[in-house]
Amino acid sequence: MATTEPQVRATDAAATAVAAPAPTALVSVRALDAFFGPTRAVRDVSLDFLEGQVTAIIGPSGCGKSTLLRCLNRMHETVVTARVEGEVRLDGKDIYDRGVNPIEVRRRIGMVFQRPTPVPTMSIRDNVTAGFRAAGSGAPSRTEQHEIAEWALRRAALWDEVKDRLNDSAMALSGGQQQRLCIARALATRPRVLLLDEPTASLDPLSTQKIEELVYELRGDVTVVIVTHNMQQAARVSDRTAFMLMGDLVEVAPTSRMFTSPADERTEAYITGRFG
């Protein structure tokens, strides 16, 4: 629904970072259904994610928000019995078309999960370049890898904390640092879209704040979709917010409007804490 309304600045802060002309849709979801066996977890969702913006997906547990997110880079289908119907267009091209390699899709759309997932046996540097090495044709040189690692770690605001111990195990980092490491790893392949699935759910408030600042920094360059339980987080980091309930997309609107004057009464009930 409501996908083509004129873009209203979400917050004053967001206004400074977002490019002036009306952003175009980079990812367009059309009539998407996602199933786990017979269960329909996402029902007929159509939604645009605008280029360079942060879109938050909120809703109570089990509403299908993570499943929707996992449909955007074809991760949903990696679960046994899972199935997707409908279209997800990246730059106008349907990623579910026959002949589209899901691996190529995932290389262009980065993803970070609820819990940090560094490879425990790899050093910090190797973790950052893991995806880059998988995606690269031919082995990148040592220097090249180091440059990519530095670039991605700076981008993920982790460089200053780890620059002296790039060869240490990633397991030596705190949970929050590990999560930023995973963001750096996702950024290293220079994806145009970054999917964050409750990236702060397992972190303490301070680490959460750092991740939120990072997400805020990334807007403009990267199109971010963030799934979150935390409505304050959605309000803080996103330009637009989508609200889902029992697999349906109830409403999508600029974040400021969503949290002040939602159009749907179910949205209002949820954000005022009457359920969920």
Added chain:
Amino acid sequence: MASTQLHGASVGDRIYRFTTTAFALSIPLLLVLLAIEVVVAAWPALKAFHLGFLTSSEWDAVNGVFGAAPAIYGTLVSSLLALLIATPLAIGVAIFLSEFAPPWLRQPVAFLVDLLAAIPSVVYGLWGIFVLVPFLREHVMPFLADRLHLGDTPLFSGPAYGPSMLAAGLILAIMVLPYISSVTREVLMAVPRSQREAALALGATRWEMIWGAVLPYASSGVMGGVILGLGRALGETMAVTMVIGNRHEISSSLFAPGYTMASVIANEFSEATNDMHLSALMAVGAVLLAITLVVNIIARWLVWRVERRGQA
């Protein structure tokens, strides 16, 4: 402090705790007693030959000279050879079963592989004598020595009798394969889904996911499985005795017959008429016991490390 009822319960508790503790302690106690028993019985031989018992190749029961070096060498070499052959195969089987096999195939194949461990070792030995050894003598050994021109290298030199270190290594490989593959399968399946998804989300192919995320995560558990297999191979007696040729001699060639510690004990205990001979066999047992204990402790520790990381 406690009421009568609570007191009554605690007496029952105490009896229960005492009984189970006694049961639990009896097993380690048995192990300790056994070890002491073996070492005490081995003492005369160890005292008479000192380190020479481990380093000398002379084993002459008639003149009462005992050096167990060929048996120790044979045990180690045949076991390592077995691991060299079995490990890649077992890991391949485990990867297939845990990552690629369709669910309907997974259970039957896993069961069949595990069944290899249930075959009595004397049956392996019989098969070794009548099938494997002749096959090696007539096909494999000539092929390696003449066709591949490896006959001049130390590893494959000498006449092809058949019963040999190579035969022992091969038969051990088949016997330890189920152990390695079932431990590997378990640890691969214990790798959390989040690790796999993280790799897939980075654009890894299935193979890159297994190679780059799953195997590294499980690596020390796989290593534990391999060492568990090593523990099995070191102690295996019957099948090895039947195919290794039983000669007290160290040879670099895999075609040459050899001996293992377990085979020495099995072959000679009934003929050990004098005390020193018996004590020497006990000393061989003590060395074997020590090696297998250490190997098993390392294996347990490695598997435990993976499990702990899986929970973290």
